[in-house]
C-alpha cells in the first residue's frame with residue numbers, strides 16, 4: 325500500500341499528514357445507499373477498485389444483470405453510471421470475505437432498522453447487522469483497514485465497532501470513520517453528484533486525521549473541498565440523526581398547520597409560500613402531505629428519542645417524539661376523512677389509490693403512508709385498487725402483510741393491483757392520491773370521471789392535481805390544508 329504526503333485541504337488537515345492513497349474499496353450492503361453511492365465513487369475514481377458485496381444473492385445478480393432495467397433499485401440516472409463503471413472498476417459480488425481482504429477501505433452500508441424485540445423494541449436501532457460486519461472484518465482482515473460507517477447509526481456506535489475490531493489480537497490496525505449519507509431517494513444521483521456537503525468524522529489523533537484525509541481524497545475527485553466537512557466521530561454520527569429529525573420536523577410542522585388551515589379556510593400552500601420567503605425559514609420541505617414515509621425519518625427520530633430517554637433527557641425525547649405523533653395523526657386523519665366523506669361507510673366500496681411508493685421517482689415503499697391508509701380503509705372493509713408506475717403487486721401485498729393486521733389471504737382479498745391506471749379507477753367511488761408521480765397530472769380526468777361511480781370523490785394527499793379543473797369536470801375534491 326502506497327503512502328503519500330498531500331497538501332492541506334480547507335479542512336485544516338496538517339500539511340504533514342501522511343495518509344494512504346486508497347486503491348481498493350469494499351462496501352458491505354448493496355442497498356439503496358451502498359449501490360448508488362459506490363457507483364458514483366467508482367465513476368469518479370476510475371483508479372480505485374470498488375466492490376459492493378451483499379449476502380442477498382438475488383440483489384447482487386440484479387446489480388450484475390446485463391439488462392440495466394433490472395437493477396434492483398430504480399433511481400433516475402443510476403443505470404447510466406452503472407453502465408459506465410461496472411466491469412471497469414465497479415463490481416458487485418457475494419464474496420464478502422474476498423472483498424474485505426482486498427480492500428484498504430471498507431464501508432459498512434447495511435440496514436439499521438428499528439428493533440423489533442428486547443430492550444428498546446420499537447425505538448432503538450437494531451445494530452446486529454452492523455456488528456456482524458465488524459466481526460467479519462475482524463476475522464478476515466490481515467492488513468490495516470479504514471472502516472467507514474455509511475449506515476445511519478446511534479451516536480457512539482463507533483466505540484462498539486472499535487472495541488470489536490481492536491480485540492482481534494492479530495495485530496491489524498483499524499481506523500473508524502463516520503461518513504453518513506444524505507442522499508434522498510428519487511434524486512440520489514444528483515444528490516451524490518452535487519452534495520450540499522460530505523461529512524466525515526474521525527478520531528482527532530494523527531492516525532485518525534490521516535484516515536479522514538484518505539476519505540477526503542476519495543470525495544475530492546468531484547466534491548469541492550469547501551463542501552467536505554470533517555468533525556470528530558460523535559458529531560458526525562449525531563449530525564445524521566439530527567439532519568433527518570429537522571427535515572421530518574418541517575414536514576410535521578407544515579402538516580400540523582394544514583389541519584389548522586382546513587379549519588380556518590386558510591390555504592396551506594399560500595401559508596407555506598408566505599413563510600418560506602423568509603430567508604431564515606426557506607422554501608424547501610414545506611409541502612403538506614398525507615404524511616412522510618421512507619425507511620429513515622421515523623426510524624431515525626425514534627432512535628434519537630430512545631437515545632435521549634436513555635440519557636434521562638425526557639423533555640428532549642418528548643419534543644422529538646411529537647414529530648412522529650403528528651405524522652401518524654396526519655395519515656389517520658386522511659383515511660378517516662375518506663370514510664366520513666363517503667357517508668361514514670366504505671364497506672364494499674372501491675377506492676382507487678394512485679401511488680404506493682413513499683415519494684415519486686422511487687420504487688421504495690418502506691413506511692409509505694399508502695400502506696397505513698390502505699390498512700385503515702381495509703379495516704372498514706373497503707376494496708382497494710392500486711396503481712403505481714414502479715411498485716409491483718408482490719411488494720404491495722408484502723407491505724400490507726408486514727403490518728400483521730389480518731391474514732395474508734384476507735389482505736389479498738381487499739388489495740388489488742392494476743397496471744393500467746384507468747382500470748384502477750374504473751367504477752371507483754373515490755380516488756386517493758398517495759404519491760406525487762408527475763404522470764397523474766396529465767391523465768384524461770374527464771374520461772376518469774365518466775367511468776367512476778357518482779358522486780366521484782378525489783382525495784389528493786399530495787396536492788398535485790388541479791383542483792379547480794377537476795371540480796369543473798364534476799369531481800368532489802378534497803386536498804390537504806385547503
Ligand SMILES: NC(=O)C1=CN([C@@H]2O[C@H](COP(=O)(O)OP(=O)(O)OC[C@H]3O[C@@H](n4cnc5c(N)ncnc54)[C@H](O)[C@@H]3O)[C@@H](O)[C@H]2O)C=CC1
Nearest residue numbers: 353354355356357378379380433434435436453475476505
Ligand atoms: N435509503 C436511504 O435513502 C438512506 C439510507 N441511509 C442509511 O443507510 C443504511 C442502509 O440503508 P439502505 O441502503 O436503504 O438499506 P437496504 O436494506 O436497501 O440495504 C442494506 C443491504 O445490506 C445487506 N446486508 C445486511 N447485512 C449484511 C451483511 N452482514 N453482509 C452483507 N450484506 C449485508 C442486506 O442484504 C441489504 O441488501 C441504513 O442505516 C439507512 O438508515 C442513509 C441515507 C439514505
Ligand SMILES: O=C(O)[C@H]1O[C@H](OP(=O)(O)OP(=O)(O)OC[C@H]2O[C@@H](n3ccc(=O)[nH]c3=O)[C@H](O)[C@@H]2O)[C@H](O)[C@@H](O)[C@@H]1O
Nearest residue numbers: 505506507508509575609610611613616617618620682683
Ligand atoms: O436518511 C435518509 O434515508 C434520507 O432521508 C430523507 O430522504 P428520503 O426519505 O429518501 O426522501 P425525502 O425527500 O426526504 O422525503 C421523505 C418523506 O417526506 C415527504 N415529504 C418531503 C418533503 C415535503 O415537503 N413534504 C413531504 O411530505 C416525502 O413525500 C417522503 O414521504 C432525507 O431527505 C435524506 O437527506 C436522508 O439521507
